[in-house]
Amino acid sequence: xxxxxxxxxxxxxxxxxxxxxxxxxxxxxxxxxxxxxxxxxxxxxxxxxxxxxxxxxxxxxxxxxxxxxxxxxxxxxxxxxxxxxxxxxxxxxxxxxxxxxxxxxxxxxxxxxxxxxxxxxxxxxxxxxxxxxxxxxxxxxxxxxxxxxxxxxxxxxxxxxxxxxxxxxxxxxxxxxxxxxxxxxxxxxxxxxxxxxxxxxxxxxxxxxxxxxxxxxxxxxxxxxxxxxxxxxxxxxxxxxxxxxxxxxxxxxxxxxxxxxxxxxxxxxxxxxxxxxxxxxxxxxxxxxxxxxxxxxxxxxxxxxxxxxxxxxxxxxxxxxxxxxxxxxxxxxxxxxxxxxxxxxxxxxxxxxxxxxxxxxxxxxxxxxxxxxxxxxxxxxxxxxxxxxxxxxxxxxxxxxxxxxxxxxxx
Amino acid sequence: xxxxxxxxxxxxxxxxxxxxxxxxxxxxxxxxxxxxxxxxxxxxxxxxxxxxxxxxxxxxxxxxxxxxxxxxxxxxxxxxxxxxxxxxxxxxxxxxxxxxxxxxxxxxxxxxxxxxxxxxxxxxxxxxxxxxxxxxxxxxxxxxxxxxxxxxxxxxxxxxxxxxxxxxxxxxxxxxxxxxxxxxxxxxxxxxxxxxxxxxxxxxxxxxxxxxxxxxxxxxxxxxxxxxxxxxxxxxxxxxxxxxxxxxxxxxxxxxxxxxxxxxxxxxxxxxxxxxxxxxxxxxxxxxxxxxxxxxxxxxxxxxxxxxxxxxxxxxxxxxxxxxxxxxxxxxxxxxxxxxxxxxxxxxxxxxxxxxxxxxxxxxxxxxxxxxxxxxxxxxxxxxxxxxxxxxxxxxxxxxxxxxxxxxxxx
Numbered sequence: 016x017x018x019x020x021x022x023x024x025x026x027x028x029x030x031x032x033x034x035x036x037x038x039x040x041x042x043x044x045x046x047x048x049x050x051x052x053x054x055x056x057x058x059x060x061x062x063x064x065x066x067x068x069x070x071x072x073x074x075x076x077x078x079x080x081x082x083x084x085x086x087x088x089x090x091x092x093x094x095x096x097x098x099x100x101x102x103x104x105x106x107x108x109x110x111x112x113x114x115x116x117x118x119x120x121x122x123x124x125x126x127x128x129x130x131x132x133x134x135x136x137x138x139x140x141x142x143x144x145x146x147x148x149x150x151x152x153x154x155x156x157x158x159x160x161x162x163x164x165x166x167x168x169x170x171x172x173x174x175x176x177x178x179x180x181x182x183x184x185x186x187x188x189x190x191x192x193x194x195x196x197x198x199x200x201x202x203x204x205x206x207x208x209x210x211x212x213x214x215x216x217x218x219x220x221x222x223x224x225x226x227x228x229x230x231x232x233x234x235x236x237x238x239x240x241x242x243x244x245x246x247x248x249x250x251x252x253x254x255x256x257x258x259x260x261x262x263x264x265x266x267x268x269x270x271x272x273x274x275x276x277x278x279x280x281x282x283x284x285x286x287x288x289x290x291x292x293x294x295x296x297x298x299x300x301x302x303x304x305x306x307x308x309x310x311x312x313x314x315x316x317x318x319x320x321x322x323x324x325x326x327x328x329x330x331x332x333x334x335x336x337x338x339x340x341x342x343x344x345x346x347x348x349x350x351x352x353x354x355x356x357x358x359x360x361x362x363x364x365x366x367x368x369x370x371x372x373x374x375x376x377x378x379x380x381x382x383x384x385x386x387x388x389x390x391x392x393x394x395x396x397x398x399x400x401x402x403x404x405x406x407x408x409x410x411x412x413x414x415x416x417x418x419x420x421x422x423x424x425x426x
Numbered sequence: 427x428x429x430x431x432x433x434x435x436x437x438x439x440x441x442x443x444x445x446x447x448x449x450x451x452x453x454x455x456x457x458x459x460x461x462x463x464x465x466x467x468x469x470x471x472x473x474x475x476x477x478x479x480x481x482x483x484x485x486x487x488x489x490x491x492x493x494x495x496x497x498x499x500x501x502x503x504x505x506x507x508x509x510x511x512x513x514x515x516x517x518x519x520x521x522x523x524x525x526x527x528x529x530x531x532x533x534x535x536x537x538x539x540x541x542x543x544x545x546x547x548x549x550x551x552x553x554x555x556x557x558x559x560x561x562x563x564x565x566x567x568x569x570x571x572x573x574x575x576x577x578x579x580x581x582x583x584x585x586x587x588x589x590x591x592x593x594x595x596x597x598x599x600x601x602x603x604x605x606x607x608x609x610x611x612x613x614x615x616x617x618x619x620x621x622x623x624x625x626x627x628x629x630x631x632x633x634x635x636x637x638x639x640x641x642x643x644x645x646x647x648x649x650x651x652x653x654x655x656x657x658x659x660x661x662x663x664x665x666x667x668x669x670x671x672x673x674x675x676x677x678x679x680x681x682x683x684x685x686x687x688x689x690x691x692x693x694x695x696x697x698x699x700x701x702x703x704x705x706x707x708x709x710x711x712x713x714x715x716x717x718x719x720x721x722x723x724x725x726x727x728x729x730x731x732x733x734x735x736x737x738x739x740x741x742x743x744x745x746x747x748x749x750x751x752x753x754x755x756x757x758x759x760x761x762x763x764x765x766x767x768x769x770x771x772x773x774x775x776x777x778x779x780x781x782x783x784x785x786x787x788x789x790x791x792x793x794x795x796x797x798x799x800x801x802x803x804x805x806x807x808x809x810x811x812x813x814x815x816x817x818x819x820x821x822x823x824x825x826x827x828x829x830x831x832x833x834x835x836x837x
Contacts, residue, residue, distance in 0.1 A: 034482075034485045034486055037486060038486070068505070071445075071509065072508075072509065072512060074445045075445055075448060075449070075509055075512045075513050075516060076512045076513070076515065076516035077516075079512045079515075079516070080511065080512055080515045082522070083508045083509075083511045083512045083515065083521075083522075083523060084508075084512075086504060086507070086508035086511070086523050086525075087504075087505060087508040087509065087512075089504075090501035090504050090505050093497060093498075093500075093501050093504075094479070094498060094501050096497070097483075097494045097495075097497035097498040098482065098483065098486055098494075098498065100491065100494045100497070101483060101486045101487045101490045101491055101494045101495075101498075102486050102487065104487065104490075104491045104494070105486060105487040105488075105490075111493070111494075112494060112497050114497075114574075116527065116572075117572050117573075138572070161527075161528050161549070162528075163525075
């Protein structure tokens, strides 16, 4: 077998949720192996396992020790890994499952959100030379001291990409229950089209603006290490979406002006009025937010005629309670006139690597929405994404309009 | 804290089966810790976890890979360990849970029945010096290559005793749902008395002849390493049964002539008639049984007048199918006249370290049974145990009679 012919396949929780699906995963791995590939599989925990364990721990401790949570949750992936290995062996091929520790997935000690520092490849290569398909428990690692860590949301995607990088795999296949990345959410836009190829940057913008196929961290890791990702469905054999360096694209035409439309309803807008318009005040606001681990998404600042500033920003819904506390605290040191919180907003974004060289995309977007009486409340732009905040009850209409305006249903 | 003041506490699956019981385990550990002891807790998997995992694997493979089974099953103890640690932390004390690998419980690579080769103590001692109560996942170890193993039946008891030996602990407390070791099964003999102290040998005989409080392997390990065991209930604070070297007994009077009565209904008798009475034939029979991993318990051999031998032996019920195959195979090479299999038998035993220096114990046992018309079909004796095979439907009556004959209800 060709030592360099390595592929990494990642299957999420729904793809290993039943015995039948586990057998399906085993079949895919065996097929690739019989085609001459050295196969590494990374799996998430089965179906609701992780949620069940979290629920159990919540009965014992309201705020359980993060180290112990990682000890607890990492068992979910260990279970699914061993079951996939059993299924492959039952079908007559050779397989071995490995925990994060056994592979040598070294992380820092930020329990529950650990970062990968290094990935060992010796054990996996030695299992390859014994003819084994290797199943690696996703989502987990080990600190230098030997404590078990987990990688946080989307951790199994990151495990897969990190393994692909360490092993110099041809590509990393991320299997899920959808066919790939679409020009828009197919639940909203029935004629949304599957995108064949995307650059890392486009995927990053899509992932951060609402598309849920791939996790941001995994795409970042792939970009930094040049890992080619193939996002595809575990329920059919259709080609999915390839995510790679744009240099890998054969023709420039592939760089669509607009690749897709995404939206995010999990946002809340906070407007702070009457901030003293002096240097450092806005910085203070955002540094307090950062200290409280609140990710601020969009920011708009205006200066009023009275020499006071108004800042509007958006954050995730789940961060609202902490954000309120931060603002209350700031009120005690700064004279802030008033604060408005608006939970009825949503964000719609258009993403496209070709955008940067095509002027007029933004104005086309604003016209498209304006002509249909959709009011834009905030705007943020970067070279390959334009995002608008609008009323939540109009966001799906906006997605539909933009998909039509930019004729995304056509290749 | 006194570094030598170490205790190991082991809690079985029923003792960590619910959140309430986990909190109870945490309370016990914290209490001992506040009394100035360095505490190690070993836990089994919660309630039915192990059975559930076995059931799940059975749906994937009829005969699952033993390596992968160990990978799968070891998660059960990891879950309960982390939950106990969380409970202790929630109550304001410091705790850390460790897997078999993290402790350094090195085993051979006999997956599913691994033997402990070495137990590391550095990590545990370092956690002590950080003020932590240490919870160790029972039942599991790691091979030199880094593969996860499990220790087989009673594995968590063995983990606890092995830790106590490695750490030179004062004693090892094995908590279960009974108050200790009794003079007879309290379900059969209502006035059975809890035994205060037992020698290792007596406990070994009791464990192998049907008493289920402690596992044979753990007692053997304790005997070999001089670990004092305290078998007690997790539901109250009563003193349980201490198992230790007889040298540790304060007065000879403690060496009761008969300490207890045990029985075992999970036995079947096989009688092989008409075996050629020549050297090596019986040996061949038993070596074939050993090769098939069948443990033979009692053996009786007679030579008939015709120069042919008859051998009766008892084995466990679950080994009967394999035993039949072994005998069928033997029939093809030896002239065996006939084989009788009797599944309606049971074994009753009296155990006592003082027996060896008190003649007449056996005859008292036989008279007791005979006077009550209970027929003895096989007898086996050793310095501290006498066992009799009789009809299964009379075994409880026999236990009752022997308990009375030897006045075991009185101290």
